[in-house]
Amino acid sequence: MIKVGIVGGTGYTGVELLRLLAQHPQAEVAVITSRSESGVRLCDMFPNLRGYYDDLVFSVPDTNVLGSCDVVFFATPHGVAHSLAAELLASGTRVIDLSADFRIKDAQEWAKWYGQPHGAAELLPEAVYGLPEVNREKIKEARLIAVPGCYPTATQLGLIPLLENGLVDPLRLIADCKSGVSGAGRGAKVSSLFTEAGESMMAYSVKGHRHLPEIAQGLRLAAGGEVGLTFVPHLTPMIRGIHATLYASLIDSSIDLQQLQQLYENRYANEPFVDVMPAGSHPETRSVRGANVCRMAIHRPQDGNLIVVLSVIDNLVKGASGQALQNMNILFGLDERLGLGNPGLLP
Amino acid sequence: MIKVGIVGGTGYTGVELLRLLAQHPQAEVAVITSRSESGVRLCDMFPNLRGYYDDLVFSVPDTNVLGSCDVVFFATPHGVAHSLAAELLASGTRVIDLSADFRIKDAQEWAKWYGQPHGAAELLPEAVYGLPEVNREKIKEARLIAVPGCYPTATQLGLIPLLENGLVDPLRLIADCKSGVSGAGRGAKVSSLFTEAGESMMAYSVKGHRHLPEIAQGLRLAAGGEVGLTFVPHLTPMIRGIHATLYASLIDSSIDLQQLQQLYENRYANEPFVDVMPAGSHPETRSVRGANVCRMAIHRPQDGNLIVVLSVIDNLVKGASGQALQNMNILFGLDERLGLGNPGLLP
Amino acid sequence: MIKVGIVGGTGYTGVELLRLLAQHPQAEVAVITSRSESGVRLCDMFPNLRGYYDDLVFSVPDTNVLGSCDVVFFATPHGVAHSLAAELLASGTRVIDLSADFRIKDAQEWAKWYGQPHGAAELLPEAVYGLPEVNREKIKEARLIAVPGCYPTATQLGLIPLLENGLVDPLRLIADCKSGVSGAGRGAKVSSLFTEAGESMMAYSVKGHRHLPEIAQGLRLAAGGEVGLTFVPHLTPMIRGIHATLYASLIDSSIDLQQLQQLYENRYANEPFVDVMPAGSHPETRSVRGANVCRMAIHRPQDGNLIVVLSVIDNLVKGASGQALQNMNILFGLDERLGLGNPGLLP
Amino acid sequence: MIKVGIVGGTGYTGVELLRLLAQHPQAEVAVITSRSESGVRLCDMFPNLRGYYDDLVFSVPDTNVLGSCDVVFFATPHGVAHSLAAELLASGTRVIDLSADFRIKDAQEWAKWYGQPHGAAELLPEAVYGLPEVNREKIKEARLIAVPGCYPTATQLGLIPLLENGLVDPLRLIADCKSGVSGAGRGAKVSSLFTEAGESMMAYSVKGHRHLPEIAQGLRLAAGGEVGLTFVPHLTPMIRGIHATLYASLIDSSIDLQQLQQLYENRYANEPFVDVMPAGSHPETRSVRGANVCRMAIHRPQDGNLIVVLSVIDNLVKGASGQALQNMNILFGLDERLGLGNPGLLP
Structure with missing residues (x-):
């Protein structure tokens, strides 16, 4: 034990x-x-x-x-x-x-x-950045692991297949992210009251949110160079869940959606906690409620040059404590899925 | 298997x-x-x-x-x-x-x-009524099990210690129950829309709800005679959860709250899925979200003759599918807790 | 002005x-x-x-x-x-x-x-207790008005027709009340967080809530004598609204529901802000959202001796600020409805 | 009348x-x-x-x-x-x-x-497109008015000051929009159930939503030429409200945020139902709940070339019925604000 x-x-x-x-x-x-x-x-x-x-x-x-x-x-x-x-x-x-x-x-x-x-x-x-889908080998040897933030997990997993393959303009990335209120923690703050955060939607920290440098650091590694990222977080009237809507511009518009789909499926083929849905799907945050899963789907609206990736996690699980446990499992040589096997709680 | x-x-x-x-x-x-x-x-x-x-x-x-x-x-x-x-x-x-x-x-x-x-x-x-806390022995031998309804589970578990011991007037029982919207099922009904059931509270079926005869049947068995029950269900803007607020009049007002507490603790001492909190507690439905637990607490406001029992379940788990699985485990001679071990999802 | x-x-x-x-x-x-x-x-x-x-x-x-x-x-x-x-x-x-x-x-x-x-x-x-349906004449002459609390407004308006007419046992009254979270105010408290109060239901202050003596005082005046009241407030995952479910035992069971209905309609016939729905209706709190209305309906389940009154208000309007304004209008000799004419916001 | x-x-x-x-x-x-x-x-x-x-x-x-x-x-x-x-x-x-x-x-x-x-x-x-901020004079003379859709209202009002002045690349516009569930209407659909739409967030119709051609038509008029628009609608667990997060690339990066702010304030200076907040603000949908207002704020994150406009409305008011009434007032020569004077219901 x-x-x-x-x-x-x-x-x-x-x-x-x-x-x-x-x-x-x-x-x-x-x-x-x-x-x-x-x-x-x-x-x-x-x-x-x-x-x-x-x-x-x-x-x-x-x-x-x-x-x-x-x-x-x-x-x-x-x-x-x-x-x-x-x-x-x-x-x-x-x-x-x-x-x-x-x-x-x-x-x-x-x-x-x-x-x-x-x-x-x-x-x-x-210190090893504990995103297993990127750093699994380093995690195995680590003494000190920094578990990624919630927005960074959803955003990086959604964008790195495109960046690792140099398919999109790394200087024009947008992450429009929506978070449940638990992302603000259990501290007693007026802005997190049921009466303030309920039945409403708002953006916040548009000027600059602390997760921006963390995301950018990870995307730079994937892209192998500089990135330009606009990150707009929003507060959503739900307890758990992050929905990242990611926008990236194709460099070569001749690549088609099925090729991109294949790329995503290959990238995450051996990942127990990343689920690539069929292209054109719309993942719901509730499908991962309580589960250590990042579920995503890619889109190419009107066959244009802009790729839209939808990536959802439970901010408290794959975006925090579940991912921490996944790191522990890797670190101690256990089956990575131990203690993390439950499906999402739906409805 | x-x-x-x-x-x-x-x-x-x-x-x-x-x-x-x-x-x-x-x-x-x-x-x-x-x-x-x-x-x-x-x-x-x-x-x-x-x-x-x-x-x-x-x-x-x-x-x-x-x-x-x-x-x-x-x-x-x-x-x-x-x-x-x-x-x-x-x-x-x-x-x-x-x-x-x-x-x-x-x-x-x-x-x-x-x-x-x-x-x-x-x-x-x-047919065996599949409330393990009452019928465990019969369930072991059953071929056909009727899993109790959600309101009946929360209400019966909350009241039977009082009735089995003849402590309250069986003709003056009130169950004021509040249910999440999943109790209405997944059918497409206007009254279950987010826009109709959200941000609002209402009673329904006050004239007579189908769970009334089921609850009364169980309470009669516990009381060993007739019961008079007023059952008022309410629709509450949450997905899962039932909160039963139960009122019963003491016959002998000399019994004190600690004796009642002991009675409840004894009644459910060996029950893996009933949790009696300390007297005076206020169980929250979210504490059992996704879990096969009935959590309850008893009160005696202003030391009067009216006992108030608060009893909460997840209507889809202890109020339906979890209880069904608990029955299956008993029926097949397995550890009753198999597959039902997860704590509630909070927050 | x-x-x-x-x-x-x-x-x-x-x-x-x-x-x-x-x-x-x-x-x-x-x-x-x-x-x-x-x-x-x-x-x-x-x-x-x-x-x-x-x-x-x-x-x-x-x-x-x-x-x-x-x-x-x-x-x-x-x-x-x-x-x-x-x-x-x-x-x-x-x-x-x-x-x-x-x-x-x-x-x-x-x-x-x-x-x-x-x-x-x-x-x-x-000081005049500012419940216009009881004290309108005194309010006209007052210098100092105490606006009733939210629970007290919904509960008193629901019960006083029965008590004023001596129809029910005043010693066995129950008020099972459900409130939206705005009733807890705008203070930063953990228990009022979206993540704590959302998707859950709980009773609170069952031992004794500060509104209990206020309600009892009003009911005593209506009954012309002592009352016994059990008051159980609940926190409900909605921003606004109180739903009072009121239980009272008929003294003379020969009175029928239509007579009671007539009594309620007569009692509030000239009240601009009390709406008695047809007997057997189920008022929703959202029907009074943002409106200065107490909407109610009476029931007699299974034709028994227990009368159930359902009474809803918006706790911030008829339960607080709207009622305060209604008092101001009366005090200054204005049309009582000035500034209070908007219907509830539904959905 | x-x-x-x-x-x-x-x-x-x-x-x-x-x-x-x-x-x-x-x-x-x-x-x-x-x-x-x-x-x-x-x-x-x-x-x-x-x-x-x-x-x-x-x-x-x-x-x-x-x-x-x-x-x-x-x-x-x-x-x-x-x-x-x-x-x-x-x-x-x-x-x-x-x-x-x-x-x-x-x-x-x-x-x-x-x-x-x-x-x-x-x-x-x-037929006159009934967006008063663009077509007021035509509305005065109209016999047939087409009231704009909800997404189109929030999006057009947010973007037209930039497009009318030729400040942004019209071929790279993004509208990431979040809508409350009432946008889906009162029809009985599984996807609109409280249990399906609650406590979750999802994008939908990313391939192409019916409001896309309507928005594009309006933006073309403002831009005086072709536009390229990616429109991603999302379903949000709230009853009312649209939050449009709009992205546009500056053509000339020497313009500063205060100049843009001035531009927006001037554009809407005489508009009774458009509220331009100070630059850098974060409008909440609840601030316009029940009110005929489009409230917006502009941002320029990290002083880059991407302008972010946040624009909120109540989809049922400024996004539908309130705007319809505004049109009626204009059409009949009345004060445009008649019947539309109430502030938003907050909380």
């Missing part, structure tokens, strides 16, 4: 990790920390977990205790993993960070977008 | 059965029928199941094929199981009926509420 | 007052206060009001400025009106308080439920 | 027209037709209108009766206005058609997208 620690288990990525780990046959949660909820029983906070972790109580983070785990997940706001990762790594514990702390390779860039100095720049060289 | 057939797999109880069976280690879906969708691939209709049943295609019901299964689930409108059950039973197949066809023991009563003659009254004596 | 001041205009009852006043032909908002938002333009906070109050800016409450108004509305948490009302009344300004400060006549009772001493007990004798 | 007839009043644009007309001081609904609901009282179908049109009963369409009206609104599926408009116009009645029948000037194009021959091509030359 893999001994698991979770730092910061009071948010949505935390409870989602716990939900998934409850079904994992080879992992066991040994410790869960929260400064604010120390002493509270996990099940009193998240009654859906009653009967699963009845003895688990939030404790104040203690690196000795955490350091006795095989792996520690950080389900924390940015900055926390910076301060604890080095010590845990030194004790031989693997670290899987669901926050943004190690996603961006350039510490200056990170500091610019997050408004504070990078707290562990020395760890950046060894 | 148990060979499973499903009649009428295009509704919500059908797709939910398939979702749960996809994770069941000892059952395999061999055939799924639908007259209207014959020839359609299951996964084209329910894309959340892509990758799970890729070869399964809806077929026209054929009793020879169905009769080769170990068990056949009916996830059909009422009346269908009436016409097919006898033939299947004759071929040695067990029948688990999710419809209302065999729930009410009195064929006349059934005919009155469903507006048509009972089509298989000769099977009523052997 | 009536010169209007609003204290505490940043919550939902505040913005709703402003929405309604924007259409009122004989009132004009002169001042709106908020300590926390002082200096902010109203329209920057509530963009639905752009074009209506472009010059209005939140200011720190100043009793001189407020005292120059003909009427001041308090759309504040409890306690605020206590501290300011006397001074405003002294300056000749009428006060219409949407908070709970003057609803309960007994200062001790108030202190018990609100956990603090009553701050203006000397004003209680003259 | 203007005597109004409504053909097809059982859908959402019909009930919305009635809601708005209930508050219009100079119009009166004389007749409302529906073949399927003939004989039904309007208020029994739409209880929000109880007290407003208590004598109005659906009748079978009769051109004599309709021809006695000053104006007839068609709130019907496409094809109906084709068959009745000529006769009504002959009797001197003005026709305001909310359907798609007269929006597209090219009858062949219409036939291609709607899959049937155009039924009244001879009326196309005189």
Whole structure:
């Protein structure tokens, strides 16, 4: 059994990790920390977990205790993993960070977008960006994994087949993304109230969202050069789900939709958690609710030069905790699908 | 492996059965029928199941094929199981009926509420009402199981500890129940549109709902005599979930809340799918979303004589397909929890 | 033009007052206060009001400025009106308080439920409970009006015809009420997040909710004696609306449903904002969304002794700001319907 | 008083027209037709209108009766206005058609997208496209008005300032639009069920949506030449609202955001129902719920060449019935704002 620690288990990525780990046959949660909820029983906070972790109580983070785990997940706001990762790594514990702390390779860039100095720049060289569909081999050897963000997962998986093959103009990419409200976390904010976010739709952070540099970094690697990306996130009145609508301009318009379809199917043929639907399909976010799947479909409207890729995930699963677990499975040499086998909850 | 057939797999109880069976280690879906969708691939209709049943295609019901299964689930409108059950039973197949066809023991009563003659009254004596918390021993020996309705499950489980112990006036029971819209099924009805059922709350069928005689029948058995029940169902703007708010008048007001709490805890101590929360708790329907659990709590407001029991289920799981699978597990001598282990999806 | 001041205009009852006043032909908002938002333009906070109050800016409450108004509305948490009302009344300004400060006549009772001493007990004798259907004549002469709470409005209007006529047992009343999330206000609370309150249903405060003594006080007046009321509020995943399901036991079972229907129709025949639907109807909360209407219907299930009344309002309109405006119209001798004429927004 | 007839009043644009007309001081609904609901009282179908049109009963369409009206609104599926408009116009009645029948000037194009021959091509030359911000003068003189579709209204108003001034490449326009479910009408369709459309997001008709040729026609007029438009509509889990996210590439990158802002403000300076927010704002659909407003804001992310315009409307108001009434006001020489003065319903 893999001994698991979770730092910061009071948010949505935390409870989602716990939900998934409850079904994992080879992992066991040994410790869960929260400064604010120390002493509270996990099940009193998240009654859906009653009967699963009845003895688990939030404790104040203690690196000795955490350091006795095989792996520690950080389900924390940015900055926390910076301060604890080095010590845990030194004790031989693997670290899987669901926050943004190690996603961006350039510490200056990170500091610019997050408004504070990078707290562990020395760890950046060894941190592996945990997108298995791109970095599976590196993940196997990693000590420190940066789990991709939700928008970045849906967007990169949707665009990289086009970019890796140089089929589209990398300087004119658009990602028009729609997220459920859980993407904003469990913090008490007026803008996330039912009465504010319900029955309404709005764009936000159009000037610049923190996921932009992360997405661009991944797309550059796929394209092998510079990219120009416009990223417009929207808040949608649903709890879970991201729908990325991706626009890219074909360089050579003679390629036809069936060739592109074949390309996507080949690219993801061996990926257990990417589902390429038939060209012209319309994936629904609810089809992946609670499931560790990125489901996508490609379109070429009016046979023009603009390719439209529709890519959906559950932001808390393939966009966070499910992907984190997928990384853990790879890291420990397990079947990548362990604990991640459930279909989406529909309706 | 148990060979499973499903009649009428295009509704919500059908797709939910398939979702749960996809994770069941000892059952395999061999055939799924639908007259209207014959020839359609299951996964084209329910894309959340892509990758799970890729070869399964809806077929026209054929009793020879169905009769080769170990068990056949009916996830059909009422009346269908009436016409097919006898033939299947004759071929040695067990029948688990999710419809209302065999729930009410009195064929006349059934005919009155469903507006048509009972089509298989000769099977009523052997039909077992599949509420494991009441009938587990009978279920083990059954050939034909009538899975309880959603409202009846939440209401009976909430009230029977009081009635079995003669603690409340059986003639003054009130069940004020709130259901998500999936309870109305997947049929195209104006009243179930997002634009009609969304952002609104209403009672319906206050004059008399078809679940009333079913609930009353179960409560009579628990009380060992007549009951008087007022049942008011409401439509609530959520997809899944039933919240039953149950009112009963104490006969002896000297009993205190902690004694009642103990009574409930004892009654359900060995039940894997009933969770009695501490007295005074407020169970949320989302805590059981997608899970085969009935979660409840008791209250005694202002220390008066009126006991209030709050009882929640997911209408599609403990209120339908999960309970059906629980019955199958019991029937075939399996661990009752197989395939039903996942926690609720929260948030 | 009536010169209007609003204290505490940043919550939902505040913005709703402003929405309604924007259409009122004989009132004009002169001042709106908020300590926390002082200096902010109203329209920057509530963009639905752009074009209506472009010059209005939140200011720190100043009793001189407020005292120059003909009427001041308090759309504040409890306690605020206590501290300011006397001074405003002294300056000749009428006060219409949407908070709970003057609803309960007994200062001790108030202190018990609100956990603090009553701050203006000397004003209680003259405060008029602003339920026009009961107190219209007193409202005409009032200086200080306590606008009823949302649950109390729906519940009292639904039950008083029965109690005024002594038709039901006053000691066995049940109000099972369902509220939209806006009833919890615009404060940033985890329990009101879209991700917490969405797709779920739960009861709350079953032990005792602050509206209980207010409702009981009103029902006692209608009954002319003691009442026993069990009040169970529920949180429902919708923004606006209250659905009260009210249960009362007939004393004389020989009265029939049509007699009761006639009684209700007569009781409210001259009320512009109470709509009695035909007996057996099922009012929807959306039918009163945005409208100053209490719509109700009576039922007698299975011709038993239990009468069920279904009563719906928009908690922010007839349950708060619309009723406040109705009070203002009465107070100033205007047509009671001014500014309150719009139908519900359906769908 | 203007005597109004409504053909097809059982859908959402019909009930919305009635809601708005209930508050219009100079119009009166004389007749409302529906073949399927003939004989039904309007208020029994739409209880929000109880007290407003208590004598109005659906009748079978009769051109004599309709021809006695000053104006007839068609709130019907496409094809109906084709068959009745000529006769009504002959009797001197003005026709305001909310359907798609007269929006597209090219009858062949219409036939291609709607899959049937155009039924009244001879009326196309005189039909006026009822977008007041473009065609106000023509509307004043019109006999037959084609009210724009919902997506076309939000998209055209958002893009025409750029196109009229030749600032962007007209061949690379993208409209990524999100609509509430009421856009799909009140018909009983599985895809519009609460259980299907709730808690999910999906694109649809990416291959080609019927609003595409209508939008393109309007944009060509603004651009004075060909346009290339990719239009991707999405279904969003809310009842009302359209959020159009519009992408256009600047031709001359030296123009700055403040100049663009000025351009938009000037273009709509005299428009009562277009609200240009400060550059960089994020309009919410709820801010226009129930209101006849198109609210928009422009962005220039990362100071690049791509301009992003966010444009929101209520699809049933400015996108249908409100705009129809605005047209009526213009046509009859009334204040354009009559009956359309209410602010959005927020929250």
